[in-house]
Amino acid sequence: MILGVRAHDFGKSSMEELAEKISAKGFQCIQLALWKAIEGLPTDPGFFSPGLAYRIRETFYKRNIQIAVLGCYINPIHPDPEERKKNIMKFKEHIRYASQLGSYIVATETGHVKPEERETAFNILLGTVEELVYEAEKFGVFIGIEGGDMDTISSPEWMYRLLSHIKSNNLQVVFDPFNFIPKDDYQKQDDVIKQSFELFGDKIVAVHAKDFMIENGKAVPIHTIGKGLMNYELLLKLIKTRKPYVNVSMEGTRPETMEESKRFITELYEKI
Numbered sequence: 674m675i676l677g678v679r680a681h682d683f684g685k686s687s688m689e690e691l692a693e694k695i696s697a698k699g700f701q702c703i704q705l706a707l708w709k710a711i712e713g714l715p716t717d718p719g720f721f722s723p724g725l726a727y728r729i730r731e732t733f734y735k736r737n738i739q740i741a742v743l744g745c746y747i748n749p750i751h752p753d754p755e756e757r758k759k760n761i762m763k764f765k766e767h768i769r770y771a772s773q774l775g776s777y778i779v780a781t782e783t784g785h786v787k788p789e790e791r792e793t794a795f796n797i798l799l800g801t802v803e804e805l806v807y808e809a810e811k812f813g814v815f816i817g818i819e820g821g822d823m824d825t826i827s828s829p830e831w832m833y834r835l836l837s838h839i840k841s842n843n844l845q846v847v848f849d850p851f852n853f854i855p856k857d858d859y860q861k862q863d864d865v866i867k868q869s870f871e872l873f874g875d876k877i878v879a880v881h882a883k884d885f886m887i888e889n890g891k892a893v894p895i896h897t898i899g900k901g902l903m904n905y906e907l908l909l910k911l912i913k914t915r916k917p918y919v920n921v922s923m924e925g926t927r928p929e930t931m932e933e934s935k936r937f938i939t940e941l942y943e944k945i
Contacts, residue, residue, distance in 0.1 A: 899937030
């Protein structure tokens, strides 16, 4: 397991300041959403250049930090075709420059949707992902799809359905187990984690780690991993046996809780 963190959980700053903060915490890798983490970068398509990609990569690499996942969290099912087209253009640009940044995974979620509209949204998502996969295949990059309980891909079954429709090795999964756990029935988490590894464990290229507690009968994320109810013994055991050296990014932690969270994960991983 290669343990890291979302870069923007440190806040937004210059790339040099950001790299120093992450290095000081001893993390080996990051998920980098450029416009969420680095000051001064435009958000519209067309801002990338080989020089910029080199500068970002070297800033982190000289501090031994791998840009494991390049986050480009667009809405791939945007109801406005023109806005959806802009989102696709932005994602394609990330695909083209990912390897120059030292990353081979560009990640996105699948868009919030009402349950009764999920089937329609899924068909739109298919069209978007097919177009992005075609681009990814040309550049030797993985698209990492992350599901969520309120999203088009809302369960392990829906993720498996997407992967079954688009049979490309360039389409992979960023697995966040919390996102698939029923928020009103967290005790199903073991089934969700096991089912995910059974259905698409071979497609998992990165993992998100966060923890949760129950408030008003619902599972809600907390900022310190190891202080909640997530079954990390099961998750880390599956990671150790099925996905050795996979990149694991802590999510939603704060700078003041990162070291405790990191210690919990690494110590438990060593014991398993």
